[in-house]
Every structure is written in structure tokens, then in C-alpha cells.
Amino acid sequence: MEDWNLSPAPESASHIQLKKQYDLFINGTFQKPNSKKYFATINPATEEIIAEVAEANVKDVDSAMKAAAEAHKTWSKLSGAERGKYIYRIARMIQEKSREFAVIETLDGGKPIRESRDIDVPLAAAHFFYYAGWADKLDYAFPMRKPQSLGVAAQIIPWNFPLLMAAWKIAPALACGNTVVLKPAETTPLTALKLAEVIQEAGLPAGVVNIITGAGSTGAEMCAHPIPNKLAFTGSTEVGKLVYKAALNGNKKLTLELGGKAANIVFDDAAIEAAVEGIINGIYFNQGHVCCAGSRLFVQETVYDEVLAKLKKRMDMLIVGDPMDKNTDIGAINSKNQLQTIERYLKIGKEEGAEIYQPTCKLPKKGNWCPPTLFTNVAQSNRIAQEEIFGPVLAIQTFRTIEEVIDKANNTPYGLSAGVWTDKGSKIFQLTKALKAGVVWANTYNKFDPTSPFGGYKESGFGREGGIHGLEAYLKFED
Amino acid sequence: MNAAQLLVGFKPTPVDLLGVNDRITRIKSRSIKSEAKLQGLQMALNMIDLTTLEGADTPNKVRQLCYKAMHPHDQMNGIPTVAAVCVFPTLVRTAKEALKGSNVKVAAVSTYFPSGQSTIEIKLRETQYAIGEGADEIDMVISRREFLQGNFEYVLDQIIQIKQLCHKNKVRLKVILETGEIGSLDEVRKASDIALLANPDFIKTSTGKIGQAANMQVTLVMLQAIWDHYQKTGVQVGMKPAGGISDAKSALHYLMIVKEVLGPEWLSNKWFRFGASRLANDVLMQLAKQESGVYQAPQYFSKD
CATH class of the missing domain: 3.40.309.10 (Aldehyde Dehydrogenase; Chain A, domain 2)
Known part of the structure; x- marks a missing residue:
């Protein structure tokens, strides 16, 4: 008997474009951080440094929030069909760059290329496509309730599905007419920053999506800031409880997607x-x-x-x-x-x-x-x-x-x-x-x-993401 | 033990289509490259049962096929032979003579192939005739008529009788379930479990004579049945998907299913076969490409 073993089949990384250093994406441009600090993001499979990303401090958070608030004035007035066009464009561009996104996701986070290629990236594009479709149909999703956007959403996402979680957060928020300040996890910021480039290339009005990087303290500044009307957090139950407190203190609407033990x-x-x-x-x-x-x-x-x-x-x-x-x-x-x-x-x-x-x-x-x-x-x-x-x-x-x-x-x-x-x-x-x-x-x-809502009970959080339910988290109603 | 005794306590094993598809998706995403590809292609070629089962088959047609079986592509070195040539009983002697001196086996379809609509006496006589003509292997069909009526004892009893005849003559037996006629994967699993109670040498998907032949779902389910049987009894049974497998890439994925479900012990033509005719040339084209780096046109490969 002879065994039959697979030969190495490495995916090439030669086609991807990564900068050595990434700034903060605020008001439609990449800006140097007020903190003047950068931190390294590491490939967990090789321990090599892939790139350096900016650390946003309280002033950076403030300018991102102000940019989002300013952009909300016009973005929320845009017709749903017009907003949908932008979101569709983002979805298509993710598909076009799917191979690059998959490789970067794998390099930065350590997940197998099979999964980032077959699951993370296609699902991220699918989320944008799905919510793009809702943008001009909100009145039909909630008949007789006159849905309106909330304003600025501060969104903090984890390191396990970096691009996909960015999509889960950004797509429904934009479809509902909100603007966004999003922070990816400090160990996996690169696909979110790549998404910022896509958003820039898509011509989305400045300030509608702002992507800032940093660790826990940056996240805390985002939650404590007076501007956002909505906090959306996915991560550990421990940090989720802190976000909960900040939301209560600031009277902000909140969705939490936390831990589990299924x-x-x-x-x-x-x-x-x-x-x-x-x-x-x-x-x-x-x-x-x-x-x-x-x-x-x-x-x-x-x-x-x-x-x-x-x-x-x-x-x-x-x-x-x-x-x-x-x-x-x-x-x-x-x-x-x-x-x-x-x-x-x-x-x-x-x-x-x-x-x-x-x-x-x-x-x-x-x-x-x-x-x-x-x-x-x-x-x-x-x-x-x-x-x-x-x-x-x-x-x-x-x-x-x-x-x-x-x-x-x-x-x-x-x-x-x-x-x-x-x-x-x-x-x-x-x-x-x-x-x-x-x-x-x-x-x-x-x-x-x-199309399917996702979310938990008890210490796993509350609010739903995905499906019609996911829209409700980013809307207010007159009734 | 007779069929009735073997069937005491028989319990169907449920199969879930979603689960089967998930497993196959995972296996199909295996990327089989360079060395592994070369080894896999060589194995695949060596596992093929080159088949001709037409009313129009003549001794000359069979002799040509036999030469191809022994010399798939003499333009290249190190090309293995196929495993066997599969013909009707009346052409076994011709094939046997043509293959003399080689390792290529002669398999004969029997038991009123492909329908199986006859009596056990006739099926035994036909099998006896094929063995007498020199067949090394018998490919029998199960009675779908009785299986579909729930008469499992009848089905198993026929397999046992044919098997006894084969093994008395040191001939290996393949049992064709004709999965395209028996319904869902649950039924495929049930038919596999029943056939396996007789400890045949192989179970086989299809006759190749109806529209729906082998596919990966059916093959996976049958391999899982073989594994469970092996765990229970220690008896190793082989597998032969037949019909519909015509490209080398699919063949490699079939082999990957075998490796991941059963293990490398099954990766030889003693325990795994492809019932296919067109597959051989696609495997050869891929082997030629591995050697020369370029694909060659089909006209450079003999048809049979």
C-alpha cells in the first residue's frame, strides 16, 4: 500500500497591493493621525509585519464623528434609489477584487484561504448586494411607520471575520441613510482599510463612511463621543458590557453581538x-x-x-x-x-x-x-x-x-x-x-x-443583523 | 448464514443530502497539484475497467479494446495498464486470449445484465458460463424489481448464491446496485448495506445503460457504507463507480473521496475501479501534459 499525499498548493500573494503604512480614512481621504502613532499588524502564520496602521486618538475620533455628522445632512436626504446605487457599486467592486480581499484577509488574520475565498469575501459582497436592494424599499419593509435614519453609527468589529463584519455593519447602516464611523480590530485592520479604498474609488460622498484604526481605547472614545446616535458592537461579552454602559450614559441606540457557547x-x-x-x-x-x-x-x-x-x-x-x-x-x-x-x-x-x-x-x-x-x-x-x-x-x-x-x-x-x-x-x-x-x-x-437575521439572547447580546430585522436596528419610526 | 438470518435486525441508516453535499464540496476544494496529481493520474488509469457492452460488439472490436487496455499510450514511458476489460460473457474468451500474458483482468457482466429480470437458475447458468469462458471477475446486477417492493431477502439471497459460485471458482464479484433506478440516497445506502451483508468483493453504482450513472453523492454514500461494514466485520469491500466519469479532474476527486473516507488501503485497483471508457484518454492527455507541459489535441490519442 502506498499513501497519496497532497502536494503544496500555495495561493499567490503577488497580485495584491498593500501599502507599508495606512492612515485614517476620514471625510473621504486618508489622513495622518493626530496621535502621530502607528502600530504594526502581524501575519499570525509567519509572525512577519505586514503593514503599519495609524492609531486614532480622541481628536481623530472627534474629526471622524464630525465628518460623519456633516455627511449625514446630505446622505440622509438622498433618495433611497440613489443610496442603493452606491451600495451596489461597493458590492460589485468587492466581487471584482475578491481575490485580493481573500488573500489579504488570510495574511492578516490567519484563516485558511479556502474560507476567505469561498465564505468571507462572497458573503461580504452578498451583504452589500442585499441591503442595496432595501435602500429604496424601506417604506415597504415597515409600512405605515415612516422609517427614518438615526444619524451617525459608531461601529466596532472583531478580528474573526474582519471584512464580513464590516459588511454586516456598514451595508444596513448606509441603506437606511445613516453615516458611519467604523473601527476594525487592531490585529486585523487591513481588509477594512482596503474596503476604505474601495469606498473612495466608488465615489461615495466624503464622510459617509469613515474607517479609523486603533485598539480598545480608540473604541472607548468612539462610544463616549456625543455625536453617534447608535452604537453597534460585535466582540467579547466583557467589552460588550462596557459598550452597553456607554450607550446608556449617552442615550444611544445599541446592538450587541457577543459571545456564545452553542x-x-x-x-x-x-x-x-x-x-x-x-x-x-x-x-x-x-x-x-x-x-x-x-x-x-x-x-x-x-x-x-x-x-x-x-x-x-x-x-x-x-x-x-x-x-x-x-x-x-x-x-x-x-x-x-x-x-x-x-x-x-x-x-x-x-x-x-x-x-x-x-x-x-x-x-x-x-x-x-x-x-x-x-x-x-x-x-x-x-x-x-x-x-x-x-x-x-x-x-x-x-x-x-x-x-x-x-x-x-x-x-x-x-x-x-x-x-x-x-x-x-x-x-x-x-x-x-x-x-x-x-x-x-x-x-x-x-x-x-x-436574508437571515442573526443575533442572540442573554449574554450573547441583543438586536439582529441581517434580513429585514437588520434594518430596524438602523432606523427610527414616527409611531 | 442465509439471507433471512443475515437480515435479522437490519436497520436502515439515514442519509442527509445536505451533509453529503457539504462533504463533497470540501473534498472537491482539495487542490491536487504536481506530484500528487501525477501519482493520482497514474493510479486512476490503473483502476479503469475499459468497457464495451453493446449488442454490436464483435471479437475484433474487443481485441482492439484489449490492446488499448495493455498499451494505453505507448508514445510515453511509464504508463500503467488499465485494471480490466469488461465485456459480455460471449466475448470473454476472445478478451482472455487477447490479454494473455498481461495483468489486465477480464470482467464479465452477468445475471441478465442490465435489467436482471430473470430467474436465479438462468443467472447462475450465465455466471457459470462466463466463468467457464475464463472470466476473472463477474459484474452482477441486483434485482431492482424485488428491492423496490421491499423484498430484501430475495435480493440478498441472489447475491449470496452468485457469490458462492464465484468464490468457489476464485472469481471476484462486483454487485451493481443500479442506483439511478432505486431512488434517493437513503435507498442507495439501504441497497449498499444489503449487498454488503453478502461480503462481495466490490459494490458498484451503475450498469451504464440508463441515463443516471455514477455521481459523487452516490459514491460517497456507498463508501460510507463500506466503511461501516469494515468497522463491524473487518471485511474489506471494494468500490466501483461506473458510467458518467469522463474527465481526469473528477477522477482525482473521486480518489480523494476514497482516501478521506476509507483511507489509502483502498487506493489500488484491488479495491477501487472506475467503470469508464472515455476517462482513459482524458487521464492520458493530462499525464502527457504533466510530462511535456502542454496540452495535446485529442487526435494524438487512440480512441480504442
Whole structure:
């Protein structure tokens, strides 16, 4: 017997255009930061510096907010069809530059090129297309309610889906007639800045979209600023609570999309092979840096052995390594910081008495890596079953009855998403009603579409993004 | 054990189309380049059952096909032979003589191929005849008539009887499910599980005689059934998708499915075959391109 191994299939990075240094995109132009400071953004797979980006201080935030407020005066008066034209243009330009966006996303964030190419970038374009379509139909989305724009939206997005989250935030805001100040995460600013170039090239009126970079303090300045009428935040529950306070203090409208610890539930009548594929997509997609990741797996005791054996076999097939290789399934952990967090939880899991399984895979010497991991012999009270790890780490528990699993699944501070695997339709409906989660996937997992609302319960946040519901977060009504 | 005993406790395994498609999408996104591509193409060529199953087949047509089987493209060095030549029983002797001295096997379709609408006595006699003529392998069809009526015992019993006859004569058996006639993937899985209870040497998708032949969904489901059977019994069973696979790129993805679902133990023509005729030349064109760096036109490759 001879094995058959894949040869390297690296995506080329020679076609992308990146500057060495990026300024702040304010009022339609790239401006030097008042802080005069720049920080490096690093490729987590090679630890090389890709570019330097400006750090926005309180004065930079202020000028971005003022530019947005000024632009809102005319942008909000523009007809919906006219706004739609601009948004369509952005969508088309993302498609045209999709390869460049995908490569930059992978270089800056560490996610496999297969995912940025097939998921992140196409979905980002789809969001702009979808909301462009709503721009002139708001009166029909909310009949008799006279929808109006809010004003300026301050938007802060995370590092796990940098371009896609920018699209989720910017597209509905613009469609509804708002203007925007957006801050990407400090470890992954490049695709947002590339999007700023697209927006500039698209001829969007100056100040309608402002993109500023910086770390937590920049975000805090944005939330504390008097101008924005709306705060939109996606990120950790910890920071989300701070944003919540700022919104209360400033009487600002708010949407929060925070953490999760989703239950993925496999019944013994499920199509097991499909469930295994769904478990893999649920937890190892994007290195597990997904707020809706199916990180708690519940398997009915009668099929536990079979599911576990197949899951391990499937894990052994996953290729971990160079994110730029087209065959890579699991790329680099986004930052040293996050890697330390994940490793801390691996240690906690072992100390709690859970059994760890990781396939043997050769990891590159440089960069941040964590092989796909699962824990068995996990108790509901274990920290690895309760806290969000945000890495490729799965905690597996068993259950006996449907009542037991509903109880366990809901026994968490989070409520963002869940998965149900069964061949029986009635059981699906029983669970979708009983599970306290914003999204429940049935016989699939981690499927996204701009037409479908997304958001959570409890500490996973509130407000919905996507679909008609996503418009409501950026509108006020006369009634 | 007889068919009735084997079917005690038989439980259908559910299959989900979405899950199957997700898995295939992932495997199709594998980029098979340079060394891996060369190795894959060589393997694919060596797994082909070159097939001619026409009423118009004559000894001369079969002899030509046999020469092609042994010498796919003598213009290049290091080209393997195909795995087998697949013909009707009456042409087995011709093929056997033409292939003398080579490793290429002769497979005969049997059991009232392609419909299977006959009695077990006639099917056994036909199979006995093909074996007597020198067939190394028998490709039988299951009774879709009985399968679709839920008469699984009848279906399994026929497979067991043909298998006993084949194995007594050291002939390997492939069981054709004709998946295009039996319905959804759930049914494909069910038919696979039933056929596997007889421990044949291969299960095979199609006769190639109806519109819908092999595809990746059906192949994946059948391979998963083979894996589960292997886990339960330790018996290794091979797989043959047949019909409709005509380009080298798809063939490589089929092999990737085999590797990821079953493992490298199945990556030889002892355990995996392509039932295809047109595929051979596309694989050869790709191999020639790997060697020379340029694609050549089809007229530089002999048709059969």
C-alpha cells in the first residue's frame, strides 16, 4: 500500500497591493493621525509585519464623528434609489477584487484561504448586494411607520471575520441613510482599510463612511463621543458590557453581538455522517474563532461510540498549517494573546479531569498554532463546558432524553446559536421552540445568508443583523 | 448464514443530502497539484475497467479494446495498464486470449445484465458460463424489481448464491446496485448495506445503460457504507463507480473521496475501479501534459 499525499498548493500573494503604512480614512481621504502613532499588524502564520496602521486618538475620533455628522445632512436626504446605487457599486467592486480581499484577509488574520475565498469575501459582497436592494424599499419593509435614519453609527468589529463584519455593519447602516464611523480590530485592520479604498474609488460622498484604526481605547472614545446616535458592537461579552454602559450614559441606540457557547445536539436517529461533518464545520471553522461555534457537543448515549469514532477519524483528515495553502483546513490562531487563552483552557480541561484528543499533525515552527482538539468525559459544571474558549476546542457530553438535553443546552449564560441533528422533523420543531438561542440550525451548521437575521439572547447580546430585522436596528419610526 | 438470518435486525441508516453535499464540496476544494496529481493520474488509469457492452460488439472490436487496455499510450514511458476489460460473457474468451500474458483482468457482466429480470437458475447458468469462458471477475446486477417492493431477502439471497459460485471458482464479484433506478440516497445506502451483508468483493453504482450513472453523492454514500461494514466485520469491500466519469479532474476527486473516507488501503485497483471508457484518454492527455507541459489535441490519442 502506498499513501497519496497532497502536494503544496500555495495561493499567490503577488497580485495584491498593500501599502507599508495606512492612515485614517476620514471625510473621504486618508489622513495622518493626530496621535502621530502607528502600530504594526502581524501575519499570525509567519509572525512577519505586514503593514503599519495609524492609531486614532480622541481628536481623530472627534474629526471622524464630525465628518460623519456633516455627511449625514446630505446622505440622509438622498433618495433611497440613489443610496442603493452606491451600495451596489461597493458590492460589485468587492466581487471584482475578491481575490485580493481573500488573500489579504488570510495574511492578516490567519484563516485558511479556502474560507476567505469561498465564505468571507462572497458573503461580504452578498451583504452589500442585499441591503442595496432595501435602500429604496424601506417604506415597504415597515409600512405605515415612516422609517427614518438615526444619524451617525459608531461601529466596532472583531478580528474573526474582519471584512464580513464590516459588511454586516456598514451595508444596513448606509441603506437606511445613516453615516458611519467604523473601527476594525487592531490585529486585523487591513481588509477594512482596503474596503476604505474601495469606498473612495466608488465615489461615495466624503464622510459617509469613515474607517479609523486603533485598539480598545480608540473604541472607548468612539462610544463616549456625543455625536453617534447608535452604537453597534460585535466582540467579547466583557467589552460588550462596557459598550452597553456607554450607550446608556449617552442615550444611544445599541446592538450587541457577543459571545456564545452553542449546544450542538446529536440524536441517535440522525444521519450520523452528516452530523459528524456538521460538528467539524461547527467547531473547527475559522479555527473556532466564531461566536456561534458549536463548542458544546451533546451526543445521545446510544450513538456516542459511533459518533466519537467517526469524529476522530474525520479530525485526522484535517490539514493544519499554512493558511495560504489551498488545502489547509485549519489556519493560524489569530494572535499570540488568543493562543495563550486557548492553551490556558486546554490546561484547565485536563486539570478538570476531561480527556483530551488531538490528531498528530506537523505544525509549522513559527506562528500561532493549535491542532483541532476535543475533550471527552466533560461535566456540565466544567469550565471548558461553560466558558467561551474561542478556539478549535470541542467539549463533548452525553445525554439520555430530550428533556435532559434541552435543560443542559439552555443552562448557560449565552444564547446565540444551537444545532440539532435528527432525521425526525417533529423533534426539530420541538427543539427550536425550547432552545433559547437566536439561531438554531437543523441538520446543518454555520450556514449564513444576508436574508437571515442573526443575533442572540442573554449574554450573547441583543438586536439582529441581517434580513429585514437588520434594518430596524438602523432606523427610527414616527409611531 | 442465509439471507433471512443475515437480515435479522437490519436497520436502515439515514442519509442527509445536505451533509453529503457539504462533504463533497470540501473534498472537491482539495487542490491536487504536481506530484500528487501525477501519482493520482497514474493510479486512476490503473483502476479503469475499459468497457464495451453493446449488442454490436464483435471479437475484433474487443481485441482492439484489449490492446488499448495493455498499451494505453505507448508514445510515453511509464504508463500503467488499465485494471480490466469488461465485456459480455460471449466475448470473454476472445478478451482472455487477447490479454494473455498481461495483468489486465477480464470482467464479465452477468445475471441478465442490465435489467436482471430473470430467474436465479438462468443467472447462475450465465455466471457459470462466463466463468467457464475464463472470466476473472463477474459484474452482477441486483434485482431492482424485488428491492423496490421491499423484498430484501430475495435480493440478498441472489447475491449470496452468485457469490458462492464465484468464490468457489476464485472469481471476484462486483454487485451493481443500479442506483439511478432505486431512488434517493437513503435507498442507495439501504441497497449498499444489503449487498454488503453478502461480503462481495466490490459494490458498484451503475450498469451504464440508463441515463443516471455514477455521481459523487452516490459514491460517497456507498463508501460510507463500506466503511461501516469494515468497522463491524473487518471485511474489506471494494468500490466501483461506473458510467458518467469522463474527465481526469473528477477522477482525482473521486480518489480523494476514497482516501478521506476509507483511507489509502483502498487506493489500488484491488479495491477501487472506475467503470469508464472515455476517462482513459482524458487521464492520458493530462499525464502527457504533466510530462511535456502542454496540452495535446485529442487526435494524438487512440480512441480504442
